[in-house]
Amino acid sequence: MPENILEIISRYLAGEASLDDIMQLSDWLNRDEINRLRLKQLKRFWEAPVRMKEPDVPFEKFFERIDSPHRMAPKAKKRHISSSVWMISTAAAVALLLMIISVSVFFNREEHPLIEYYSYNCISGVEQVVLPDSSIVYLNRGGKITYANNYKEVRSVTLEGEAYFDVMKASGLFTVRLGSGASIEVLGTRFNVQALGGDRRIVTTLEEGSVRFVKGEQQIMLVPDQQLIYDVNKADYSIRQVDADMYTAWKEYIYRYNGIIMQDLCKELERMYRVEIILNPGLKNVKVSGSFEYRHDLDQILNVMKKRMRFEWKREGNKIVIQ
Amino acid sequence: MIHELAYGDSEAAMKMLYNHFYSKLMLFVSYFIKSKHDAEEIVSDTFYTIWEQRLKLANLECIASSYIYTIAKNTTLLFLKRQRKEKYDMETDVAASDFPAQPDNSPEDELIGKELMEKLHAAIENLPEKSRMAFKLVREQGLKYKEAAEIMEISVKTLEAHMALATKRLLKTLDEN
Structure with a gap:
C-alpha cells in the first residue's frame, strides 16, 4: 500500500483530489479487486445523507427575541462576550488575506x-x-x-x-x-x-x-x-x-509594459493603487514602455515617468491629476 | 446579501441566513456540546452576534461560511469555559438522548448493510477528538480542507493527517467485517 494512499483516498472522498491523486488512486485500484470494493464502500458511506432538520426555533421566534427592546434583558455580560467574539473573528477573517x-x-x-x-x-x-x-x-x-x-x-x-x-x-x-x-x-x-x-x-x-x-x-x-x-x-x-x-x-513582483498607450497604463495604475487618475487628453495615446516593481509606490513611478514624458502631476486627495 | 443585512431589508436577509445555517450550526455545535438545550442557546447566541455585528460585517465586503463557523466556535468555547468555571453538573447532559443528531443511514444497500454502516459511524465516533472533528467538518458540513483547517486553527497538512487516520479506521472496520 503506498504510504500516502490514505491521504489520497481522503482527498478523493472530500472532492479535493488533484489529477496526480487520481492517477495514483487508479494505480492502487488496479492493483487489487478488494481495493475497488473498499473505495466503493467508502464512497457509499461518505455519501450517506446527513439529516438536517428544520430549525426547532422558527426564525420569527428568534427574531422577536433579538429585535425587541427588552430582548433577553440585555445582559452586560452578553454584550461583552459579543464584542470579544467579534475581535477573535475579525482576526481570523483578516488572516485570510484575501477577502472571501x-x-x-x-x-x-x-x-x-x-x-x-x-x-x-x-x-x-x-x-x-x-x-x-x-x-x-x-x-x-x-x-x-x-x-x-x-x-x-x-x-x-x-x-x-x-x-x-x-x-x-x-x-x-x-x-x-x-x-x-x-x-x-x-x-x-x-x-x-x-x-x-x-x-x-x-x-x-x-x-x-x-x-x-x-x-x-x-x-x-x-x-x-x-x-x-x-x-x-x-x-x-x-x-x-x-x-x-x-x-x-x-x-514575481515585476510589472512590465511594452508599447501600451498611456490611457491604458493609467487605468492599470488606478486599479493597482486604488486612486483616480485624471489624464491630460493630449497624453492619452502616447505609447509607453517600461517596468517597475511591486515595492515602488505610485509617487516613485509617476516621478520617473514625469522626467521622461515631461508632464507635471499633483495629488488631490485620492485623485492624481496629470497635466 | 451582507449588504442587504446591513442596510437593506435586514430582517429578510437575516431570515435567509438563519434558515440556511441553523441546522448546520446545530450539528456543528453538537461536536462540542452534548446537551441539545445548550446547543440551541449557543446557536441562538451566534445568530445574535451576527445580527449585532451586521453593520461591521458590511465593511468586510463579504462573508465566508468559515467566518460564521468561527463565530459559532468562539461562542461555544466561551460557553464551555464559563461552564467549567461554574462547575456545571455534567449529568444533565447525558440525559439528552436525541442529540447529537445522528446522520441518517441508508439501510437498503448491497455494498454496506445497516449494521456495517453503524459500525463505520462508530469508528468515526471513536476517533481522537481532533480527527473526529476534522472528518465531520469535511463530510457532514461539506467544508473544504482549507475552511475546516481554518476553523480548527490547524494547518491543511495537519488536517490531512487527521483525515488519513479517519480513512484508515474506516478501512480497518471494513476489513474486519
Missing part, C-alpha cells in the same frame, strides 16, 4: 441548492489562489476572481483585472469568463490574461498548451508564445509572437 465570498441566490432552498460564490480580491501585491481542482491562479494587484461552489462540476471562473493561470488537466473545459462577454476555454495549460482598461482590451498570452478565445461567433486558437489582443469596442483582434515570460513576470 458572499452568499447569494437563496430563495427556496428545498428546490434550489444554495449557490455560494467565492471571490478573491487581490488588494496589494500578488496573491495566489488555489482552486478546488488544484489549479493555481496568481492574481495581480487589483484583480478579482470569482467561482461558484459547483466549481467541481463546472470549471468556470470570472476574472476582472489581470491573472496568471496554471490549470490542471482534468475532464471538462476550464473557462475564464471576462466582463465583456468574452471567454477563454482551456483544457490544461499555463497562460496570462489581462482585462485592461476596464475590460476595454483583453490581452491573452499563452505560455504552454493551447487556449481558445471565444467572443460571440468568433473563436481563436493560440499556440505557445502567441499573444492575442482583443479590442472589445471594435470587436477586433490581432495576434502577435511574443516572449511569454515577459508578460508573466509580474507574478
Whole structure:
C-alpha cells in the first residue's frame, strides 16, 4: 500500500483530489479487486445523507427575541462576550488575506441548492489562489476572481483585472469568463490574461498548451508564445509572437509594459493603487514602455515617468491629476 | 446579501441566513456540546452576534461560511469555559438522548448493510477528538480542507493527517467485517 494512499483516498472522498491523486488512486485500484470494493464502500458511506432538520426555533421566534427592546434583558455580560467574539473573528477573517465570498441566490432552498460564490480580491501585491481542482491562479494587484461552489462540476471562473493561470488537466473545459462577454476555454495549460482598461482590451498570452478565445461567433486558437489582443469596442483582434515570460513576470513582483498607450497604463495604475487618475487628453495615446516593481509606490513611478514624458502631476486627495 | 443585512431589508436577509445555517450550526455545535438545550442557546447566541455585528460585517465586503463557523466556535468555547468555571453538573447532559443528531443511514444497500454502516459511524465516533472533528467538518458540513483547517486553527497538512487516520479506521472496520 503506498504510504500516502490514505491521504489520497481522503482527498478523493472530500472532492479535493488533484489529477496526480487520481492517477495514483487508479494505480492502487488496479492493483487489487478488494481495493475497488473498499473505495466503493467508502464512497457509499461518505455519501450517506446527513439529516438536517428544520430549525426547532422558527426564525420569527428568534427574531422577536433579538429585535425587541427588552430582548433577553440585555445582559452586560452578553454584550461583552459579543464584542470579544467579534475581535477573535475579525482576526481570523483578516488572516485570510484575501477577502472571501458572499452568499447569494437563496430563495427556496428545498428546490434550489444554495449557490455560494467565492471571490478573491487581490488588494496589494500578488496573491495566489488555489482552486478546488488544484489549479493555481496568481492574481495581480487589483484583480478579482470569482467561482461558484459547483466549481467541481463546472470549471468556470470570472476574472476582472489581470491573472496568471496554471490549470490542471482534468475532464471538462476550464473557462475564464471576462466582463465583456468574452471567454477563454482551456483544457490544461499555463497562460496570462489581462482585462485592461476596464475590460476595454483583453490581452491573452499563452505560455504552454493551447487556449481558445471565444467572443460571440468568433473563436481563436493560440499556440505557445502567441499573444492575442482583443479590442472589445471594435470587436477586433490581432495576434502577435511574443516572449511569454515577459508578460508573466509580474507574478514575481515585476510589472512590465511594452508599447501600451498611456490611457491604458493609467487605468492599470488606478486599479493597482486604488486612486483616480485624471489624464491630460493630449497624453492619452502616447505609447509607453517600461517596468517597475511591486515595492515602488505610485509617487516613485509617476516621478520617473514625469522626467521622461515631461508632464507635471499633483495629488488631490485620492485623485492624481496629470497635466 | 451582507449588504442587504446591513442596510437593506435586514430582517429578510437575516431570515435567509438563519434558515440556511441553523441546522448546520446545530450539528456543528453538537461536536462540542452534548446537551441539545445548550446547543440551541449557543446557536441562538451566534445568530445574535451576527445580527449585532451586521453593520461591521458590511465593511468586510463579504462573508465566508468559515467566518460564521468561527463565530459559532468562539461562542461555544466561551460557553464551555464559563461552564467549567461554574462547575456545571455534567449529568444533565447525558440525559439528552436525541442529540447529537445522528446522520441518517441508508439501510437498503448491497455494498454496506445497516449494521456495517453503524459500525463505520462508530469508528468515526471513536476517533481522537481532533480527527473526529476534522472528518465531520469535511463530510457532514461539506467544508473544504482549507475552511475546516481554518476553523480548527490547524494547518491543511495537519488536517490531512487527521483525515488519513479517519480513512484508515474506516478501512480497518471494513476489513474486519
